[in-house]
Amino acid sequence: MTKTYDELNNQIGQLIFKSSPDGAKKVIAQLEFTSEMDVCTFLFDFYNQNDELNWYLPDSDITSPLSDTVKELRQYCINNNLTNGLPAWIGCVITLDIEKSKINIDFKYEPFIEE
Template structure:
């Protein structure tokens, strides 16, 4: 799967799993090194920019884990890692109104 396809699938998953009143969804994820899970924080902002957290169902979390592990693998396979090291955590932001997704990657030292 291409990087763009992975981004699209992650965005659609968050759109489907997030609250209907969400205008922006922010997910902070830290993947386990083994790629079999991770820790997550799910937040959203509504139309008046109030923030709150939400708890998606376990299937959505499992699917998100698979997509993020695949995305990390894509980065490793294509030499897109910082100093040759794969990212360990990321912050995914989905602007629901604009239908734009961005991902900021973090690397352990």
């Protein structure tokens, strides 16, 4: 069964929420894929209750399904011509506002994570 755009966004949000540290108000996940889409670089930050920015490493039981779901979202965009014939994005910055239960995904078309 093919998932809808909203279902994929909800699944991404649930995975990030599940990975979030205790006391996190907002989580920012950055994902960038290689051009072959076979390797993904992750960065995870969060704001705590004191609005202090920290980073964390989620377990691999989150990163693997999150990577798969983001790739599925990318393929959905390609299949449904949401790229307007242009190359598809290679990564994204996902902001999950836990207090407001809101998710925002900013698609990236050029490499953006510095090594």
